[in-house]
Amino acid sequence: MSDLNTQAVARYKNNFLKEVEERVEDGHWVKMCMQCGVCAGSCPLGPAWQHSPQKIFMMIRAGKREEVLGSDSMWMCTSCYNCIVRCPRKLPITHIMHGLANYAHRLDLAPKGQPTREIARLFWDNLVKTGRVNELKFSLAMYFKDGFAQGIKNAMAMQGIGLGLMKAKRLNPMEIVGGHKCKDIPGIHKMVAKAREIEDRRRGLA
Amino acid sequence: MTASIATNQTILVVGGGISGMTAALEAAECGKQVILVEKTPTLGGRTAQLYRYFPKMCHPTCGLEINLRRIKGNPNVKVMTMTEVTAVAGARGNYNVTLKVAPRYVNENCTACGDCGKAVTTEVADVFNYGQGKTGAKVKAAYLPHVMAYPQRYVIDPSIVGTPEGEAAKSACKYGAVDLGMKEETVQLNVGAVVWATGWRPFDANKIQPYGYDRYANVITSVEFERLADPHGPTGGKILRPSDGKEAKNVAFIQCAGSRDENYLRHCSRICCMATLKQTQYVREAFGDEGKSTVYYIDIRAIDRFEDFYAKVWQDKTVSFVKSKVARIAENAANGNPVLHGVDTEGYHRYATEHDLVVLAVGMEPEVKGVKLPDDIVLDSSSFIEGSKDGGMFGAGAAASPLDVNRAVQSATAASLKAIQVIHKSASTEAA
Numbered sequence: 001m002s003d004l005n006t007q008a009v010a011r012y013k014n015n016f017l018k019e020v021e022e023r024v025e026d027g028h029w030v031k032m033c034m035q036c037g038v039c040a041g042s043c044p045l046g047p048a049w050q051h052s053p054q055k056i057f058m059m060i061r062a063g064k065r066e067e068v069l070g071s072d073s074m075w076m077c078t079s080c081y082n083c084i085v086r087c088p089r090k091l092p093i094t095h096i097m098h099g100l101a102n103y104a105h106r107l108d109l110a111p112k113g114q115p116t117r118e119i120a121r122l123f124w125d126n127l128v129k130t131g132r133v134n135e136l137k138f139s140l141a142m143y144f145k146d147g148f149a150q151g152i153k154n155a156m157a158m159q160g161i162g163l164g165l166m167k168a169k170r171l172n173p174m175e176i177v178g179g180h181k182c183k184d185i186p187g188i189h190k191m192v193a194k195a196r197e198i199e200d201r202r203r204g205l206a
Numbered sequence: 207m208t209a210s211i212a213t214n215q216t217i218l219v220v221g222g223g224i225s226g227m228t229a230a231l232e233a234a235e236c237g238k239q240v241i242l243v244e245k246t247p248t249l250g251g252r253t254a255q256l257y258r259y260f261p262k263m264c265h266p267t268c269g270l271e272i273n274l275r276r277i278k279g280n281p282n283v284k285v286m287t288m289t290e291v292t293a294v295a296g297a298r299g300n301y302n303v304t305l306k307v308a309p310r311y312v313n314e315n316c317t318a319c320g321d322c323g324k325a326v327t328t329e330v331a332d333v334f335n336y337g338q339g340k341t342g343a344k345v346k347a348a349y350l351p352h353v354m355a356y357p358q359r360y361v362i363d364p365s366i367v368g369t370p371e372g373e374a375a376k377s378a379c380k381y382g383a384v385d386l387g388m389k390e391e392t393v394q395l396n397v398g399a400v401v402w403a404t405g406w407r408p409f410d411a412n413k414i415q416p417y418g419y420d421r422y423a424n425v426i427t428s429v430e431f432e433r434l435a436d437p438h439g440p441t442g443g444k445i446l447r448p449s450d451g452k453e454a455k456n457v458a459f460i461q462c463a464g465s466r467d468e469n470y471l472r473h474c475s476r477i478c479c480m481a482t483l484k485q486t487q488y489v490r491e492a493f494g495d496e497g498k499s500t501v502y503y504i505d506i507r508a509i510d511r512f513e514d515f516y517a518k519v520w521q522d523k524t525v526s527f528v529k530s531k532v533a534r535i536a537e538n539a540a541n542g543n544p545v546l547h548g549v550d551t552e553g554y555h556r557y558a559t560e561h562d563l564v565v566l567a568v569g570m571e572p573e574v575k576g577v578k579l580p581d582d583i584v585l586d587s588s589s590f591i592e593g594s595k596d597g598g599m600f601g602a603g604a605a606a607s608p609l610d611v612n613r614a615v616q617s618a619t620a621a622s623l624k625a626i627q628v629i630h631k632s633a634s635t636e637a638a
């Protein structure tokens with residue numbers, strides 16, 4: 001168990017709803033759900049998931065902590081906003097789903113190797129390193145996330161697109177060595193650390 | 207025309223539905239002078255458009271008839287139809303009201319013989335049968351609003367005035383009742399108190415995009431379903447669906463269509479659960495055991511003594527309940543059947559269920575929503591009338607809150623009593 005998780009379990013005991021309300025972005029909305037089912041029925045990806053937003057919200061109220069934080073449903077949300085537009089109670093469903101994913105990730109309860117989680121992690125690491133997204137390195141990291149052999153296969157499959165992007169000057173092969181960056185990289189790192197500190201304090205994660 | 211035909215001892219009641227008639231009669235039977243104004247050509251309001259009443263399943267015409275008899279027999283009530291309030295000035299105990307009276311083109315001589323209607327061929331939407339909507343019902347441009355209309359007097363639709371059709375109606379009348387020269391009139395009144403009993407209107411189903419009322423012929427509203435079930439309605443009481451006129455034996459009811467929804471109406475309309483439970487019994491009445499009603503709901507709100515009615519319907523084998531707000535409706539192009547998509551809250555099962563006909567249990571929205579009311583009137587967050595700040599104007603019935611007939615009548619009696627108190631107070635101040 002991660003330290004953060006042990007601390008959270010001790011702090012909230014069996015009151016998972018309270019935990020979500022205090023620590024998940026827009027989590028205080030969960031209690032407003034009237035279980036009408038409109039979001040579940042409106043989500044274009046609904047049939048492909050194990051847990052619709054409606055079900056996730058009920059599971060939170062039922063205290064099903066491990067199932068919720070370990071679910072991969074939140075990671076499947078494409079932010080189409082269909083559910084938000086239709087919800088009769090105006091719950092910011094998309095944001096809650098993302099908030100739950102983020103919280104599960106922080107506690108390291110999110111499913112291992114879940115593709116969206118991995119891509120998000122790669123993207124974040126890539127971005128904070130220099131303060132700029134290095135598209136070439138990001139693409140390569142994505143291709144090779146499942147091992148070297150699979151990476152070569154992926155890179156070959158995407159070759160045409162890559163060459164096209166280069167021709168259109170959207171991808172610079174020179175980025176592989178160093179690449180463009182912000183002037184004050186330590187400054188960026190300090191800023192990100194500060195933001196996290198504030199955020200963690202606000203959510204009681206410090 | 208400008209005339210002063212009332213005093214500050216008079217009570218004005220706006221709206222001639224069950225609530226307005228009740229408020230007017232309660233005051234009049236206490237000896238007060240009352241003017242009852244109604245916007246349409248007849249008294250009765252929306253209740254007259256129902257087939258049967260819950261919970262006793264009696265016919266609304268019965269209660270209407272009793273009230274009309276009381277009105278006819280009481281010289282204290284003056285009824286003005288086709289009349290609207292356009293302005294209210296003054297204050298509690300002494301208001302100056304401006305009324306606009308639309309021309310009916312038919313005078314008191316009318317015997318409702320119907321000859322003018324036979325003489326014209328032009329047809330207009332039959333408002334009584336929700337002809338502007340899915341029933342598509344039409345009436346002749348010279349018509350009686352409905353069999354129980356009061357006053358029992360024909361109306362000539364303005365669209366034929368000044369045309370040969372209008373002249374045909376006029377020459378068909380043996381009683382000199384058709385008067386095509388009638389003009390809109392303005393009337394000024396002095397009154398002491400005002401009861402707003404302007405009622406409700408069905409929420410506009412076109413706004414509920416995922417349900418496709420505007421796209422699918424076989425998605426109709428609950429008010430239209432009342433007309434389909436009524437022998438006086440456009441199908442002679444047969445439950446036939448709009449697309450192909452086929453008998454609709456497998457009917458879905460969607461609750462909270464527009465209500466309890468921050469996107470549409472915030473409030474629970476309170477009557478639509480009971481209205482649907484009642485309407486499942488229309489399906490049973492029409493098709494016996496072969497009929498099938500499915501109610502899609504969030505919660506069934508059959509308040510206090512109505513619980514018994516709910517329990518009875520729950521026992522009915524032809525009625526089933528699905529706890530789910532339907533997410534969207536599609537259409538099976540092959541047979542015109544609406545297909546309901548959603549997720550069932552009891553088990554989270556996904557469904558796609560086909561029905562012959564879908565009835566949207568549309569919410570009640572105040573008829574005055576969007577209408578300019580006197581500045582002093584206070585509305586709640588759904589535009590229901592709470593009353594006036596000066597305490598001389600009151601909301602009654604469905605204008606004040608979404609209510610069934612029984613509660614609307616109670617609310618109207620209460621409003622009437624408050625209006626009488628205003629009159630008494632101003633009378634005693636004047637005497638002092």
Ligand SMILES: Cc1cc2nc3c(=O)[nH]c(=O)nc-3n(C[C@H](O)[C@H](O)[C@H](O)COP(=O)(O)OP(=O)(O)OC[C@H]3O[C@@H](n4cnc5c(N)ncnc54)[C@H](O)[C@@H]3O)c2cc1C
Pocket residue numbers: 220221222223224225226243244245246249250251252253256258259260261289290291403404405406407428429432477481484568570573574602603604605609610611612614
């Ligand atoms: C599908 C359905 C089924 C229902 N079934 C039942 C049932 O079985 N039993 C039951 O108890 N209740 C039932 N109800 C509820 C019932 O219809 C209402 O309780 C009732 O109509 C309220 O009466 P009212 O007089 O307050 O309003 P209304 O019936 O709306 O009357 C208001 C009157 O005021 C007039 N008016 C409006 N604005 C103005 C204006 N500006 N100036 C002058 N006049 C104006 C209108 O023309 C109308 O005549 C049902 C409702 C629905 C939607």
Ligand code: SF4
Pocket residue numbers: 032033034035036037038039040053054057086087088089090091093
């Ligand atoms: S649409 Fe809104 S109220 Fe309905 S189940 Fe989903 S979150 Fe809850």
Ligand code: SF4
Pocket residue numbers: 042043044045046053076077078079080081082083084093094097
């Ligand atoms: S925003 Fe996410 S949860 Fe909401 S409907 Fe779209 S995919 Fe589904």
Ligand code: SF4
Pocket residue numbers: 312315316317318319320321322323359360378379380381382383384
């Ligand atoms: S207007 Fe004349 S013709 Fe028409 S119904 Fe009345 S009396 Fe008969």
Ligand code: SF4
Pocket residue numbers: 461462463465466473474475476477478479480505506507567569
């Ligand atoms: S009465 Fe029933 S159908 Fe009507 S708004 Fe309330 S819960 Fe919904």
